[in-house]
Amino acid sequence: MVAEYxxxxxxxxxxxxxxxxxxxxxxxxxxxxxxVAAVGASMLLSLAVISHVVRFGSYESRGISWxxxxxxxxxxxxxPLSAVMLFVVSFVGFLIVVYSLGYMHGDPGVQRYxxxxxxxIASMLSLVIANNLVFMFISWxxxxxxxxxxxxxxxxxxxxxxxxxxxxxxxxxxxxLFLAGILVVYREFGTLNLSEVFELAPGxxxxxLTLASLLLFGGAVxxxxxxxxxxxxxxxxxxxTTVSALIHxxxxxxxxxxxxxxxxxxxxxxxxxxxxxxGGITAFIAASxxxxxxxxxxxxxxxTVSHLGFMTLALGVxxxxxxxFHLLNHSFFKALLFLSAGAVLHAVHSQDIRxxxxxWRRMPVTGTAFFIGAWSxxxxxxxxGFWSKDEIMAAVHSYSTPLFWLTAVTxxxxxxxxxxxxxxxFTGRESExxxxxxxxxxxMRIPLIILSLGALFSGFVVFAGFGExxxxxxxxxxxxxxxxxxxxxxxxxxxxxxxxxLAALTYYRPVISAARVRRALAPVHTLLVNRYYLDxxxxxxxxxxxxxxxxxxxxxxxxxxxxTVNGTGRAAVCSGRKLRLLQSGVVQDYASxxxxxxxxxxxxxxxxxxxx
Numbered sequence: 001m002v003a004e005y006x007x008x009x010x011x012x013x014x015x016x017x018x019x020x021x022x023x024x025x026x027x028x029x030x031x032x033x034x035x036v037a038a039v040g041a042s043m044l045l046s047l048a049v050i051s052h053v054v055r056f057g058s059y060e061s062r063g064i065s066w067x068x069x070x071x072x073x074x075x076x077x078x079x080p081l082s083a084v085m086l087f088v089v090s091f092v093g094f095l096i097v098v099y100s101l102g103y104m105h106g107d108p109g110v111q112r113y114x115x116x117x118x119x120x121i122a123s124m125l126s127l128v129i130a131n132n133l134v135f136m137f138i139s140w141x142x143x144x145x146x147x148x149x150x151x152x153x154x155x156x157x158x159x160x161x162x163x164x165x166x167x168x169x170x171x172x173x174x175x176x177l178f179l180a181g182i183l184v185v186y187r188e189f190g191t192l193n194l195s196e197v198f199e200l201a202p203g204x205x206x207x208x209l210t211l212a213s214l215l216l217f218g219g220a221v222x223x224x225x226x227x228x229x230x231x232x233x234x235x236x237x238x239x240x241t242t243v244s245a246l247i248h249x250x251x252x253x254x255x256x257x258x259x260x261x262x263x264x265x266x267x268x269x270x271x272x273x274x275x276x277x278x279g280g281i282t283a284f285i286a287a288s289x290x291x292x293x294x295x296x297x298x299x300x301x302x303x304t305v306s307h308l309g310f311m312t313l314a315l316g317v318x319x320x321x322x323x324x325f326h327l328l329n330h331s332f333f334k335a336l337l338f339l340s341a342g343a344v345l346h347a348v349h350s351q352d353i354r355x356x357x358x359x360w361r362r363m364p365v366t367g368t369a370f371f372i373g374a375w376s377x378x379x380x381x382x383x384x385g386f387w388s389k390d391e392i393m394a395a396v397h398s399y400s401t402p403l404f405w406l407t408a409v410t411x412x413x414x415x416x417x418x419x420x421x422x423x424x425x426f427t428g429r430e431s432e433x434x435x436x437x438x439x440x441x442x443x444m445r446i447p448l449i450i451l452s453l454g455a456l457f458s459g460f461v462v463f464a465g466f467g468e469x470x471x472x473x474x475x476x477x478x479x480x481x482x483x484x485x486x487x488x489x490x491x492x493x494x495x496x497x498x499x500x501x502l503a504a505l506t507y508y509r510p511v512i513s514a515a516r517v518r519r520a521l522a523p524v525h526t527l528l529v530n531r532y533y534l535d536x537x538x539x540x541x542x543x544x545x546x547x548x549x550x551x552x553x554x555x556x557x558x559x560x561x562x563x564t565v566n567g568t569g570r571a572a573v574c575s576g577r578k579l580r581l582l583q584s585g586v587v588q589d590y591a592s593x594x595x596x597x598x599x600x601x602x603x604x605x606x607x608x609x610x611x612x
Contacts, residue, residue: 035117081473148164173218226282325462328458
């Protein structure tokens, strides 16, 4: 049975990591071809395992116990949810590694790059097939480590080093909450095996489940860049664009959404309400910031944050299948957009969209790929993003009216920012940089073409029973959300078309003056450019609250704690100096002290006896 070999899926890229680390300097492209072969082998085995799950259902192996404890038995769980994630990670990851052969060609640190990206993919693959929370947490931390290394890949750049540290520190907040959730689960259930936890969950108090699920969701908030821990992801653009594509489309940020989906039976209506509103707020604020950004990769990064919010929102309102459906579609069009942006940067050598225009003439394949990605992301029919966005809006519509209208505004903004980006970069008069631009090499164009096909057609899996398939991942999952009603679908199309039209009238056929709009909405524009001042707030908290508290505690440590310890030592030393004078070595002195002591004892005895 092929599923029995599913444990080998992460082993191939893990072996690639070790071999490239040791011998990559002697291999072509620093071991790039070995990385492609290893991830390709994982992809092929993943497809075989997925086929098995589709035909025969879920598979679980008990694995090996850690320290002889049944609660820490590490094995493999492959079910419909794992199958979807295996496809996303292995297939999209494979295309990104192939693309890297062209994008990273000639980079002096390419051996380190392919070693780290192999470990990154291996860690994510092990995370999605883990059947135990501790096994999942170990993989979770390895994913975080690899993201830190790859975001700071060009570590000699201060901005890259700072971005890596920011990502590492912010996501650690979520990791601590995740670990606390694991401890609560172990204390209450006595096991960390996922199947056993899910079986016992219905008999556990609602308050305990709410606490455990919210702590686990805290881990997802950090990893999937949800409000208020979303601030690290836009700055993570300092790494190579291929790393950005992998983080945004297939690995790091999808881990948090996967965690919520995997632990769904533990979520109560109260905790799901929190999940829904956090997702909705994240989607809106990220989309609003994307509208005003001028950095090519940063616009796409805020788009990722927003669409992660859509996925989280869907899970929160009970649209379990809709959230996973959007995760699948998003992996195609977001990888496509990032790799298209990478081809642009490869040709233009600038990330400022104000330096770009008219690139479609010079880069027709890249321009067409970006057009397809923009069409899908904006939610225009009939391509992939439309179907999953429609499902999400239907689920939200039946859950909360205020949340639905927040989602509707976000959908409008999504179309505005992505078409704004397309029209500025690819249409209009050629800029000076565009005159020297050229199409990417073939090894970079082929992944763009394949991802374009995915962005066009992945949404049609909804008609192949995708919702029912994914819903079968969890026995106690809510009922699948119904397809959107005609009115919601019509509104969804109208919002996407309106956003596209506004972007076209502003940046393609400038009927609306963007400069005049900025002046009219100057306070709002300033607020958005400064990212709602959340980074300023965190900086103030770190430099004033944390630093000042540390200085105050340093005084307590130096003067009270150290003062007490050092004072006791000095007192002992001084007492010793005085007492040693009694040791004169003169026999007459000792005899005098003995007689004085005996006399004192007689006096005390007499006083006590007289009292009695």
